[in-house]
Amino acid sequence: QVQLVQSGAEVKKPGASVKVSCKASGYTFIKYGITWVRQAPGQGLEWMGWISGYNGNTNYAQKFQGRVTMTTDTSTTTVYMELRSLRFDDSAVYFCARGGGYMDHWGQGTLVSVAS
Amino acid sequence: ETVLTQSPGTLSLSPGERATLSCRASQSLSSSQLAWYQQKSGQAPRLLIYGASSRATGIPDRFSGSGSGTDFTLTISRLEPEDFAVYFCQQYGNSPRAFGQGTKVEIK
Numbered sequence: 001q002v003q004l005v006q007s008g009a010e011v012k013k014p015g016a017s018v019k020v021s022c023k024a025s026g027y028t029f030i031k032y033g034i035t036w037v038r039q040a041p042g043q044g045l046e047w048m049g050w051i052s053g054y055n056g057n058t059n060y061a062q063k064f065q066g067r068v069t070m071t072t073d074t075s076t077t078t079v080y081m082e083l084r085s086l087r088f089d090d091s092a093v094y095f096c097a098r099g100g101g102y103m104d105h106w107g108q109g110t111l112v113s114v115a116s
Numbered sequence: 117e118t119v120l121t122q123s124p125g126t127l128s129l130s131p132g133e134r135a136t137l138s139c140r141a142s143q144s145l146s147s148s149q150l151a152w153y154q155q156k157s158g159q160a161p162r163l164l165i166y167g168a169s170s171r172a173t174g175i176p177d178r179f180s181g182s183g184s185g186t187d188f189t190l191t192i193s194r195l196e197p198e199d200f201a202v203y204f205c206q207q208y209g210n211s212p213r214a215f216g217q218g219t220k221v222e223i224k
Binding site: 035037044045046047050059061062095097100101102103104105106107108109 | 149151153155160161162163166167172173204206208211212213214215216217218
């Protein structure tokens with residue numbers, strides 16, 4: 001069965017970077033892209049960007065351009081999302097999800113807390 | 117950039133009642149590229165509907181989607197206790213992808 005398993009919760013200071021991983025299994029990795037979505041406490045869903053599982057092409061939301069990098073490791077079928085220059089309002093649950101259009105399988109989410 | 121506006125913000129209904137949720141796009145979505153998700157507290161979203169009206173695998177037939185262009189609807193024909201949750205629409209016809217702000221369906 002399709003599974004996306006994300007890395008554990010992180011606590012970071014303002015200005016630091018965080019790298020969240022998403023291990024995919026149960027399907028042919030290169031056939032699907034992975035989308036990253038975040039959700040601040042009590043808020044809605046925010047699309048951050050997408051990476052192709054086939055060739056690593058990316059499409060980032062303009063809001064995160066220059067601060068986010070998404071990468072893939074096809075040998076381990078793992079996708080990474082790094083967010084730099086963290087601010088307090090980056091505190092959120094970060095989800096990876098399969099698909100570049102609609103997302104049919106989701107990871108469990110990774111809580112990133114930015115605190116001094 | 118396509119903005120999605122969902123209404124109402126909160127829907128208070130009783131089990132067994134019909135729920136009708138609306139999602140309006142700021143520009144027309146080609147090929148009805150709109151999806152609906154259900155999210156329960158502390159959980160990841162779950163895909164319900166894609167292509168505006170196609171049910172995802174394993175989704176009960178009490179969930180249905182309709183609409184095209186800029187106006188879309190998610191209908192839950194008879195609410196079950198497990199359906200009380202937050203529902204988001206999402207467009208994937210344009211970049212950047214975007215979500216609506218959500219509709220909470222709560223027990224009356």
